Amino acid sequence: MPSDEFWSNFGSAGLLQAMDDALAALPQPANRIAVALSGGADSAMLAVHAAILARRNKLTLHFFHVHHGLQAAAAQWQGHVHDLAHWLRVPCHSRMVRVGLSTGAGMESAARDARYEALRSMAAQTGVAHILLAHHRNDQAETVMLRLLRGSGPTGLAAMASTMKREGLTYLRPWLDVDRAVILEQADQFFSFSDWAPVDDPSNANDKYTRAAVRERLVPVLNERWPGWxxxxxxxxxxxxxxxxxxxxxxxxxxxxxxxxxxxxxxxxxxxxxxxxxxxxxxxxxxxxxxxxxxxxxxxxxxxxxxxxxxxxxxxxxxxxxxxxxxxxxxxxxxxxxxxxxxxxxxxxxxxxxxxxx
The missing domain is CATH 1.20.59.20 (Chorismate Mutase Domain, subunit A)
Structure with missing residues (x-):
């Protein structure tokens, strides 16, 4: 269980402020929120910082985990996510989805649609209307590159919005201006408090998937040739x-x-x-x-x-x-x-x- 030292001293002031600003910008105050928690470093640190914020601001917090069943270790990830939630004393809810390609979309698109449907279901169950997503600055840059390569047009380059409405829910991305290095640093520090380490999804580095191909093949070249890209x-x-x-x-x-x-x-x-x-x-x-x-x-x-x-x-x-x-x-x-x-x-x-x- 978290110690008083953890609640008092852990957490990045910048990450917490970005989340606080995102919630403060809502037209109506959100007293009940959720975090989409996959178990990776990004969503895990979003969950941890949300727990700190909820404790300070007396918010009701839930974690939502979607079990896609696409990886052999998915069931273990689900248990690992619930371990984190148990440590933080936050209720965690899971849905297992079947990802089908009958709509003609690719695997990445089909998994995304299934994930949003599962999140909608859990939000309805818990009375949550606002869900936090852990996309960060690096994700945003990759998304812009993907849309450019797909020919989405000049307006498509706007990429991910910090606030998005979908099926009656409001999705917040408070960390779009945060470099992933900051998040990973927090994950390392969190391990020293909890002995809990994020899961590593191998599909994130499997370049048969479009986003992973951009991340693994294109981004390293851009980083080397144009460091400020x-x-x-x-x-x-x-x-x-x-x-x-x-x-x-x-x-x-x-x-x-x-x-x-x-x-x-x-x-x-x-x-x-x-x-x-x-x-x-x-x-x-x-x-x-x-x-x-x-x-x-x-x-x-x-x-x-x-x-x-x-x-x-x-x-x-x-x-x-x-x-x-x-x-x-x-x-x-x-x-x-x-x-x-x-x-x-x-x-x-x-x-x-x-x-x-x-």
Missing amino acids: QGIVLRHARQSAETQQVLDEVAAQDFAGLSPADDSRSFSLAGWRLLSAARQALVLRYWLALHGVRMPTDARLQDIMRQLRGLHAMGHDRQMRVKHGPVWIRCVQGRVLLDAAVAAPACLPAENSNDEKR
Whole structure:
């Protein structure tokens, strides 16, 4: 169990301040929060610092762990996470998910969708509306590079937002401006207090996965040749985020003219056709983002737009049905609709507390 010395002396003032600032920036105070805890160094240190913050500010804190079942050691990681939660005296909840590729997405995307569904389920169980994620400065730089390589466009370079809404939940990323070296230093210090060490997921270094390939192959070269590249990339990301905000305002105005106020799942095809090509693309991206659907590549977006334009030329009696990730984009009687394509990823029963797991 943590000693008084731990609660008094452990923790990075900078990391704690970043978390405090993120919570203070919310429109309404959050008295009940959760941390998505995988067991790696990043999420573990986020969990530890959240426990310190919760103790100081009298917040109700939960840990959420998602068991993907993709690694042989996943069950051991689950137990290890619950050990940390037990040591910190914080309730920990688990969901085991089955990651399927039936939506046509890759393994990384399918696992991410399953993870968010599991987090949503645990949040509903515990009454939590705000979940903290452990993405940091290095993750953000990698994300910008990935989106650049995928052709996501200038607004896609805005990368991860510090606050994100998804299915009624608010996700906070308080450490996006924190270098990972700071987090790893805290993990080393934490071991001296607790004898608890983070797990090491081998998939993070397996370059058959896209993000791992960027991390293992591209980042070392960039670090050697352009040591300040992350700061430059993140500056572009911030500028892109500002541009995105302006374009979102334009897209929201255009979309409001195409869709009834009480039905954001559809919009008028005829009205959309009156917009310029650039604003047509803005509206489609805005519409998909509004419903938490991942952004299409530029080629995919152009294909969807081509089909919508061609459909209009054929008349409103013609129908269209295009698959995009876990949803269908459809057109019926002159309205473009968004429908779920598959059921949510299956979640197995939860381990509701540290004691049950142990």
